[in-house]
Amino acid sequence: MSYLHAPRLVFTGDFLSDVSTVNNDTAHYNNATFKPNFQEPGKGATNGWWNPEGGAVFDFQNCAVRQIFLPDGTTQADSSQDIIIGQLVVGAEGRPTGKMVDLDPDAQMVSALWCVQLRICTAQNELLFKGDIKTTCFRDLQLRQLDGGKSNGQPLGATWNSTLTNITWGELADSSPFLKQLRATTQGDKLSINLNPFGYYYAHNDGRFSLGRIIGSIGPYFEGEPTTFAPYRRLYGINYNSGIRSTYLNNTNFLVEADNKRLSIDFGASFPVANSIGTINFNQTLILAVSKIPLNYAATKDAPVFYISPNDVTEIGPLNYQSDPDWLNQTGGIVSFNNLSDETINALADNQLLVLTPSAAQTGQYAIIARESVDGLFVRADDFVQRLDDGDSVEIDFYAFQWGKPLANNVITLTLEAPTPDTPIGPQNPISELYGNNYPIDGITFQSQITTCEKGTAKMLLTGNAIHSPRHYIDGQVYTIDYQLNTVDPAFGTESVVLHLRDYFEVIEKPVWSDISDMMIQYSNLYPIMSKYVVNLSDPEDLIQKKNILIFAFSRPMEDTMHMPVTRDLSAPKRQTILNWLKDPVLTRTSSLKGIAEKPKSENPVAVGTALSEKQMKYKEAVKAKNGSFPGFPKTDNLFENL
Amino acid sequence: MLKIDSKFIQKVQQSEELEELYPLLQNAIELEHSTIPPYLTAMFSIKPGKNLEDRKIIHSIVIEEMMHMTIAANILNALGGQPYISNSDFVPEYPGPLPMGIGNGLIVGLEKYSKACVKNVFMEIEEPENPLVFKSFSLAATQDFSTIGQFYLALQQKIEEIAPIELPGDKSKQVTSAFFDPALLFPIYTRHDAVNAINIIVEQGEGTSISPLDQDGEIAHYYRFEELFKGKKLIKDDTAPNGFSFSGPDIPFNPDDVYPLFPNTKIAMLPTGSEEWNRMKQFNTSYFSLLQGLHKTFNGDPAGLDNTIGIMYDLKLTAEKLCATPFPGKEGYTIGPSFEYITVPSEIAV
Numbered sequence: 001m002s003y004l005h006a007p008r009l010v011f012t013g014d015f016l017s018d019v020s021t022v023n024n025d026t027a028h029y030n031n032a033t034f035k036p037n038f039q040e041p042g043k044g045a046t047n048g049w050w051n052p053e054g055g056a057v058f059d060f061q062n063c064a065v066r067q068i069f070l071p072d073g074t075t076q077a078d079s080s081q082d083i084i085i086g087q088l089v090v091g092a093e094g095r096p097t098g099k100m101v102d103l104d105p106d107a108q109m110v111s112a113l114w115c116v117q118l119r120i121c122t123a124q125n126e127l128l129f130k131g132d133i134k135t136t137c138f139r140d141l142q143l144r145q146l147d148g149g150k151s152n153g154q155p156l157g158a159t160w161n162s163t164l165t166n167i168t169w170g171e172l173a174d175s176s177p178f179l180k181q182l183r184a185t186t187q188g189d190k191l192s193i194n195l196n197p198f199g200y201y202y203a204h205n206d207g208r209f210s211l212g213r214i215i216g217s218i219g220p221y222f223e224g225e226p227t228t229f230a231p232y233r234r235l236y237g238i239n240y241n242s243g244i245r246s247t248y249l250n251n252t253n254f255l256v257e258a259d260n261k262r263l264s265i266d267f268g269a270s271f272p273v274a275n276s277i278g279t280i281n282f283n284q285t286l287i288l289a290v291s292k293i294p295l296n297y298a299a300t301k302d303a304p305v306f307y308i309s310p311n312d313v314t315e316i317g318p319l320n321y322q323s324d325p326d327w328l329n330q331t332g333g334i335v336s337f338n339n340l341s342d343e344t345i346n347a348l349a350d351n352q353l354l355v356l357t358p359s360a361a362q363t364g365q366y367a368i369i370a371r372e373s374v375d376g377l378f379v380r381a382d383d384f385v386q387r388l389d390d391g392d393s394v395e396i397d398f399y400a401f402q403w404g405k406p407l408a409n410n411v412i413t414l415t416l417e418a419p420t421p422d423t424p425i426g427p428q429n430p431i432s433e434l435y436g437n438n439y440p441i442d443g444i445t446f447q448s449q450i451t452t453c454e455k456g457t458a459k460m461l462l463t464g465n466a467i468h469s470p471r472h473y474i475d476g477q478v479y480t481i482d483y484q485l486n487t488v489d490p491a492f493g494t495e496s497v498v499l500h501l502r503d504y505f506e507v508i509e510k511p512v513w514s515d516i517s518d519m520m521i522q523y524s525n526l527y528p529i530m531s532k533y534v535v536n537l538s539d540p541e542d543l544i545q546k547k548n549i550l551i552f553a554f555s556r557p558m559e560d561t562m563h564m565p566v567t568r569d570l571s572a573p574k575r576q577t578i579l580n581w582l583k584d585p586v587l588t589r590t591s592s593l594k595g596i597a598e599k600p601k602s603e604n605p606v607a608v609g610t611a612l613s614e615k616q617m618k619y620k621e622a623v624k625a626k627n628g629s630f631p632g633f634p635k636t637d638n639l640f641e642n643l
Numbered sequence: 644m645l646k647i648d649s650k651f652i653q654k655v656q657q658s659e660e661l662e663e664l665y666p667l668l669q670n671a672i673e674l675e676h677s678t679i680p681p682y683l684t685a686m687f688s689i690k691p692g693k694n695l696e697d698r699k700i701i702h703s704i705v706i707e708e709m710m711h712m713t714i715a716a717n718i719l720n721a722l723g724g725q726p727y728i729s730n731s732d733f734v735p736e737y738p739g740p741l742p743m744g745i746g747n748g749l750i751v752g753l754e755k756y757s758k759a760c761v762k763n764v765f766m767e768i769e770e771p772e773n774p775l776v777f778k779s780f781s782l783a784a785t786q787d788f789s790t791i792g793q794f795y796l797a798l799q800q801k802i803e804e805i806a807p808i809e810l811p812g813d814k815s816k817q818v819t820s821a822f823f824d825p826a827l828l829f830p831i832y833t834r835h836d837a838v839n840a841i842n843i844i845v846e847q848g849e850g851t852s853i854s855p856l857d858q859d860g861e862i863a864h865y866y867r868f869e870e871l872f873k874g875k876k877l878i879k880d881d882t883a884p885n886g887f888s889f890s891g892p893d894i895p896f897n898p899d900d901v902y903p904l905f906p907n908t909k910i911a912m913l914p915t916g917s918e919e920w921n922r923m924k925q926f927n928t929s930y931f932s933l934l935q936g937l938h939k940t941f942n943g944d945p946a947g948l949d950n951t952i953g954i955m956y957d958l959k960l961t962a963e964k965l966c967a968t969p970f971p972g973k974e975g976y977t978i979g980p981s982f983e984y985i986t987v988p989s990e991i992a993v
Binding site: 208548 | 691692821822914916917918919920921924925928929931932933935936938939940947949950951952953954956957959960963964
């Protein structure tokens with residue numbers, strides 16, 4: 001069970017994400033070439049992007065429970081029906097807010113929530129329940145805004161899926177029949193949560209700088225299920241839009257419950273919106289149907305639209321989203337179709353779900369907007385983002401499904417992506433040489449093949465080995481391991497495990513300032529908010545003066561919101577060395593530096609100019625889009641019309 | 644001088660049971676807290692990296708006020724009472740009188756740092772009954788009112804008079820912190836502990852009747868503020884009448900390195916829904932969270948103090964950014980942190 005199962009609630013509102021941006025540029029990590037203007041706001045590689053003084057704060061704002069869905073198939077949206085409806089969804093209280101941080105400047109598409117607490121309470125701050133969101137990284141970035149993000153600057157949306165842990169039920173929870181049911185249904189003091197952020201503001205417009213829209217849903221969680229993605233069936237967009245050179249309506253989760261004769265589908269992560277606050281302004285008829293024939297199309301520039309005959313589908317019904325421009329904000333984009341016919345339920349058992357629109361070009365035909373994954377297959381790694389030190393091993397759980405059911409005895413193949421080349425200084429890269437990723441190849445050890453068990457799951461052991469500054473001025477290396485079942489859906493491609501392996505380093509028991517100065521100066525450069533307002537990290541005298549609070553922060557576990565560094569990118573031995581210095585801050589002595597300086601740096605095995613794979617190119621483009629360095633996404637008119 | 648309404652001293656003196664002291668210690672907690680927003684606002688108004696000595700001195704005083712608040716809560720817990728931190732009455736309206744202050748008394752607001760503010764407000768708050776005069780300083784003595792120090796000394800006397808040697812409170816509620824000297828912030832288990840703790844509050848604020856230093860040799864708040872006002876460090880001076888004079892090193896101050904905060908900024912003064920409004924909301928959300936955290940800390944979760952320290956940094960960062968932000972529609976001003984008590988935001992706009 002997960003967030004689409006009943007009983008579930010939907011909340012919508014805003015989120016605050018005060019991420020810092022000097023560190024969005026890998027070249028900014030090079031202390032030798034760092035310049036003060038990299039801490040100034042502005043676009044381009046030579047300055048600090050849109051929020052150089054960010055402090056990584058993540059919080060819920062203006063969020064409220066909009067509606068609930070009950071096991072009997074009814075939806076309630078009126079606060080007279082259940083006390084939970086209309087209540088506020090807020091962040092932590094009595095401790096600092098959660099944080100949002102990237103894994104690495106070379107892995108910016110997996111931004112994580114750390115230490116975020118979610119509370120649902122009344123306007124008088126009476127608790128209904130609260131829980132801690134298990135650390136989770138976003139996935140499934142997709143284009144949302146038909147206006148191209150003109151006002152806010154970021155037209156993409158994403159999805160965080162996680163579990164709420166350490167659930168505390170407030171006294172008022174007993175007054176909510178919904179919460180009683182949820183509490184009785186869920187297992188192990190946990191709940192399932194799904195969050196779809198979009199409409200994020202880089203721009204100082206509309207009073208919404210550093211705010212975005214968020215759609216959340218919370219449902220029951222069952223032990224043994226994945227904790228960072230929903231174990232559901234998926235639709236992928238296959239209607240190519242030439243304006244955006246991509247597809248809309250990608251990555252849609254849905255759940256078929258044969259016993260309840262019900263289909264629940266979540267457009268919260270995918271539905272195209274007119275603007276940054278989620279207004280719907282197109283009204284094309286969209287129909288859900290089950291295909292009678294297997295489809296494996298993927299949209300391309302040369303094959304932008306696919307059609308299907310009404311004879312080849314079993315229609316479920318239209319998606320009624322047009323009645324209210326605020327439909328998405330009120331419903332979260334989740335729709336349940338109840339009382340489906342046996343024919344439909346049987347068809348859904350092993351056939352693809354489709355989203356269709358009547359074709360204008362081919363009379364009597366449907367144009368296909370989105371289709372279910374090929375053969376209903378879906379494979380995902382839980383905890384797919386890892387931070388490892390030399391010698392650390394981690395077992396990653398993989399889950400495979402077909403038609404929403406566990407897929408047993410299937411091979412999952414894992415492949416380390418090819419090393420990417422270094423980028424020398426040049427007109428497109430003016431600050432510093434950039435080093436490639438995915439090398440040295442022996443930096444990680446992992447299983448290249450695993451087989452799912454009866455439950456459709458498999459474990460993959462991943463170990464980090466000693467590496468020696470392959471990226472010179474930035475710690476460690478980023479590795480991307482792609483994984484797949486035998487069949488790869490061309491509309492989606494492969495998924496990845498992304499790893500930051502930290503450099504080999506031995507703890508220095510009695511460090512002097514020069515042993516840690518490079519690290520501290522780098523943090524000082526990248527996080528001006530610290531040096532400006534709290535402590536000048538590049539000044540040992542200032543560090544000594546404030547050492548107590550620094551020892552406090554550097555000693556906190558990574559799962560503590562006050563952990564330093566907030567980016568959680570420092571290896572344990574380096575962190576310990578900093579702590580050792582803070583406890584006995586010696587400025588000069590003959591340096592006893594061990595580790596990194598003594599070993600030759602790992603060489604990039606590929607030559608400058610080596611071509612990137614298609615997936616690596618896509619990542620590069622996506623990072624540009626994420627950082628707002630694209631000239632702007634075009635506006636999309638007449639969505640899904642005239643097909 | 645911050646004139647405490649004498650009725651509070653009378654209440655202390657008339658108390659026969661420890662329970663009768665609970666509301667008075669609650670008042671003490673509220674009074675200690677009420678000095679923190681004005682001091683912090685002044686400190687945050689100083690531009691980053693500028694007027695460093697001024698900032699340092701205010702910071703040292705604010706930290707001690709936080710400790711005093713903790714001590715007052717510890718005493719209340721030790722006597723068997725219960726501190727209340729998280730309610731709207733806890734937060735004073737600025738500008739306004741401080742808790743227990745008399746009508747027509749000192750009005751305290753949230754303003755930028757200036758010598759005038761130090762002299763007219765901060766020194767007044769901390770002024771002892773009989774300030775030591777190190778240079779020319781005229782004292783308008785009055786018998787009608789009491790000082791904070793006198794209030795605490797009355798409490799101290801009463802505790803000595805009516806409290807048992809072993810205090811009745813739950814020992815596990817005592818709050819200490821690695822960030823404070825255990826000689827200053829210690830658990831209060833006995834009457835003796837309570838007496839000592841009150842001495843620390845009084846002496847850190849006012850000094851002693853014969854010295855500007857407290858027992859640890861630290862200059863009391865009143866005289867630290869006087870240093871700021873005079874722009875000179877107070878040092879030992881055997882030739883001076885009280886053994887000290889403001890003849891130490893200069894404390895350089897550049898008024899241009901202070902942001903021009905609009906006095907007593909309120910969130911309602913900002914355009915609803917604007918970026919500035921949202922940031923102020925964020926500030927007040929942190930402040931609310933901090934008070935909630937402190938409430939829990941002082942009510943049986945002493946380890947929670949660490950978390951509140953984290954919120955203080957959130958609060959500080961938001962406040963300093965506000966102070967640098969031009970005030971919409973008020974040319975020449977920037978935005979001060981408003982320290983308004985909000986419950987969870989009621990403006991849910993969809």
